[in-house]
Amino acid sequence: MARPLIGLSTYREQARWGVWDQHADLLPTVYAHAIETAGGVPALLPPTKPYDEAATAAVARLDGLVISGGADVAPQRYDQDPHDRTTNWREDRDSWELALLDAADRAGVPVLGVCRGMQVMAVHAGGGLDQHVPDLVGDDRHNPAPGVFGETSVSVAPESRLASMIGTSQTVHCHHHQSVRDHPGFTAVAWADDGVLEAMEAPGDRLCVAVQWHPEMAADAGLFQALVDAGAGVTRSARPSGAAGD
Template identity: 40%
Template sequence: MANRPVIGILTSLERARWSVWDQQAALTPTNYLDAIRAAGGMALMIAPDPVLTQDPHEALDLVDGLILAGGNDIDPALYGAERHPETQETMAERDAFELAVTRAAMERDLPYLGICRGMQLLNIASGGTLRQHLPEEFGHHEHRKAIGTFDGADHDVRLAPGSLAARAAGEELHGTKSHHHQGIGRVGKGLVVSGWATKDELPEAIESRDHAFVLGVQWHPEADEGSRLIAALVDEARAYRHARVEAQTGVAGGAATPARAT
């Protein structure tokens, strides 16, 4: 168990109440952590940090894979758009931190899974844009039927044959749980769309053409006990860990603290 791959998961910053306290807190829903552990990984929560925003590698040296989780809307100024009235609760500190970490992770070819907001962040980090309010464009609320729950939010996504998304999901027609009102607009440089909602062809998976495992999905695999996506990331992180430890030590399976990638 000491050799579990370490999966960094970036936290949100939210007002929270517990016991007698009501304070700002760094939060991650425990179903993400449960899914990482169930797949044989160790979860390491990484909160927004101004120093890491300047040099994310200090944190990335500690991990073998990365998850960017769901959460609040992203400031549209980051992709050159005016704010839509339905774009709410943006958080500048989290946006800047996650953009810096995403770009640094891609430089290192670190296994990366962006979930919902994390997929959108990946697209923006690569120069892409977002659709800010899907019901206005598509005329329905099927991607987020009820605020704060996945009840009734199941829908199928068609995954491109042979794509990373299809390999990670283990199938080309994948049942998903969604909770989003925004989506991918212009696709970022170096990314390709590899999944589409069957109900309206909205892009629901993107992946890098230039990296071993950089994947964004619009749905929430952490909310689906039958999903293989987080396990696929953990498997890739395990191989990444073994390869870089071996490169440093010259011994297959040797134990050492991996050095910063160059």
């Protein structure tokens, strides 16, 4: 059986490597390693225009999709004015990832959202965000310092699909100053001990799960295993005619 092909959305940032200092499409290697370890093949998906057309073409070739971590989602996407601490959103990445989610819904492709990815999925569903978690909980432990992950204890609903992947409790790595407030069509399934929503999942047979933490950083890579396993069950013959790009 062919190894599942798993797409991962990417950053587009100014970056330095070797003698170069250029705009680059990139993603921390731990994401690809997590997919590889789970038996999949990672494929990076940089923002590509026209977004809807390109997303449809990309997803038709995928067996699973990861909406990766990254910058804040533009607050205009969920009808809010920017908080003073909401900065550096990327209109191209927002448009691209929302188009990828549209295409994944149409094609029935399994989806995993990571950190920003959970927030994008909530906004895609018509929900909104709390723009600065310290305003809610009174501290910065979810985002302790630039480039530093916090550790958060998470409780998972026992009856949830997520619990079947990682169990009912985890200490997770997190780095976020925003969180999901509303999530139409999704069920809340995990919370930090300060009440911040940490995971949500959609009902139905298709795997569609999002977590606020970074599972690629620790032992809860069961999420990536579940995505790859679900991708192995995706049959292109079951997709709409022409979806595989034939």
